[in-house]
Amino acid sequence: PTGLPMPLIAAEGHQNAGRPSSARVGQRGDDEGFYGTREYRLGDDLRRIHWRSSARHGSLVVAERETHLQPTVWICLDAQSGARFAAGGLFAWERCVKAAVSIMEASFRNGASVGLLVPGKDETFIAPKASEDQRWRILDALARVRAGGDIPLERVVVQMDASVRTALVIVTAYPTPGIADVAVRMVHSGAHVTVVYVEPSKSAPVPDAVMQAMDAAAEAGADTLIVPEDV
Numbered sequence: 001p002t003g004l005p006m007p008l009i010a011a012e013g014h015q016n017a018g019r020p021s022s023a024r025v026g027q028r029g030d031d032e033g034f035y036g037t038r039e040y041r042l043g044d045d046l047r048r049i050h051w052r053s054s055a056r057h058g059s060l061v062v063a064e065r066e067t068h069l070q071p072t073v074w075i076c077l078d079a080q081s082g083a084r085f086a087a088g089g090l091f092a093w094e095r096c097v098k099a100a101v102s103i104m105e106a107s108f109r110n111g112a113s114v115g116l117l118v119p120g121k122d123e124t125f126i127a128p129k130a131s132e133d134q135r136w137r138i139l140d141a142l143a144r145v146r147a148g149g150d151i152p153l154e155r156v157v158v159q160m161d162a163s164v165r166t167a168l169v170i171v172t173a174y175p176t177p178g179i180a181d182v183a184v185r186m187v188h189s190g191a192h193v194t195v196v197y198v199e200p201s202k203s204a205p206v207p208d209a210v211m212q213a214m215d216a217a218a219e220a221g222a223d224t225l226i227v228p229e230d231v
Contacts, residue, residue, distance in 0.1 A: 001094075001097050001098055001101050001139065001142050001143055002098060002101060003098055003099070003101035003102035003104075003105055004095065004098045004099050004101075004102050004227065004231055037050050037053050037061045037062065037063055038061065038062060039059065039060070039061060039062075040054075040059070040060035040061060040062050041062075041159065041160065042156070042159040042160055044062050045062075045127065048062040048063050049061070049062055049063075050062060050063040071110070071111065071112040071113065071167065072112060072113045072114075072115070072128045072166045072167065073103070073107040073112045073113070073114050073115070073128070073166075073167045073169060074114075074115045074116075074117055074128065074160065074166065074167070074168050074169065075100050075103050075104060075107075075114065075115070075116050075117070075138075075169050075171065076117045076118075076153060076156075076157050076168055076169065076170045076171065077096060077097070077100050077116070077117070077118045077142075077145070077153075077171050077172075078096065078153040078170065078171060078172035078173070078174070078179070079093075079118050079119065079120030079121065079122075079145065079146070079147050079148060079149060079153075080119075080120060080147075080148075080149060080150070080151070080152060080153065090147070091200065092173035092198065092200035093146075093147040093173065095173070095198045095200070095227070095229075096171050096172065096173050096198045097142050097145070099171050099196055099198050099227055100116070100142055100171050101139065101142060103169050103171070103196070104116075104135065104138055104139075105135075107167075108130070108135055111130070112128075112130065112167070113128035113129050113130040113134075114128055114129070114130070114134060114135075114138065115127050115128030115129075116138050116141055116142070117156065117157070117160075118141070118145050119149065119151040119152075119153055119155070119156045120145075120146075120147070120148055120149030120151055121146055121147070121148030121149040122144065122145045122146050122148075123149070123151075124141050124145050126138060126141060152176075152178055153170065153172070153179065153182075154176075154178040154179050154181065154182035155178075157170070157182050157186070158182045158185060158186075160186075166190075166191045166192070167191065167192040167193075167194070168183075168186055168191050168192070168193045168194070169193075169194045169196060170182075170183065170193070170194070170195045170196065171196045171198060172195070172196070172197060172198065173197070173198050173199075173200045174200075174207075174210060175195055175197050175210050175213040175214055175217070176209070176213055177209070177212070177213055177216070179195065179213060179217070180195075180212075180213040180214070180216040180217045180220075181216075183195055183216075183217040183220060183222040184216070184217065184220040184222070186222075187220050187221045187222050188220075192223070193217070193221075193222040193223070194222065194223040194224070194225060195213075195214060195217045195222055195223070195224050195225070196224075196225045196227060197210065197214055197224070197225070197226045197227065198227045199226060199227060199228050199229045200229065214226070
């Protein structure tokens with residue numbers, strides 16, 4: 001799939017996210033000096049599991065280490081069907097996919113590691129990486145994924161490991177109060193959150209609930225972006 005011709009800077013992330021830094025910082029990360037342990041979260045690399053601590057606690061525990069600051073962008077694509085796509089149908093879904101491609105390309109240009117999360121009929125989970133292979137892996141996944149399923153995006157996003165080095169970009173054709181709520185929670189956890197509303201149709205009126213959800217996300221500190229139907 002190809003992207004939409006739109007200026008999308010949402011993937012730059014919070015603070016230094018999207019702009020690699022050579023400064024060494026004492027933050028939680030993936031390599032170099034040992035920092036500590038914490039409970040396993042959706043999205044953690046299984047290679048980071050600290051098996052001895054996991055056995056002692058009776059649940060999965062991962063090791064955290066100091067690392068160079070590396071930005072991470074998660075593209076979270078809302079694939080739930082039904083009322084969310086009633087106004088624009090397949091056209092709305094295709095535009096969401098194209099918006100995801102644009103976000104991915106902008107993120108890689110900014111030096112970020114990029115991951116993809118699409119809960120639904122064809123559940124897709126691609127852990128973040130920064131490489132040309134990763135770019136083609138995400139493009140291939142976006143070409144195959146379909147709208148559908150009964151798993152709300154917010155139910156999965158809220159389980160993700162988010163920090164000040166993480167940018168979550170939520171792409172949807174129908175923002176809901178649930179999406180606004182999870183945006184609020186992720187902002188409070190320190191992540192940079194952008195809610196991208198891909199307008200399904202100019203002819204269909206925008207539901208009040210959609211704009212209320214976008215306003216709630218913005219009031220909580222999330223960035224919001226409306227992609228008009230004619231883009």
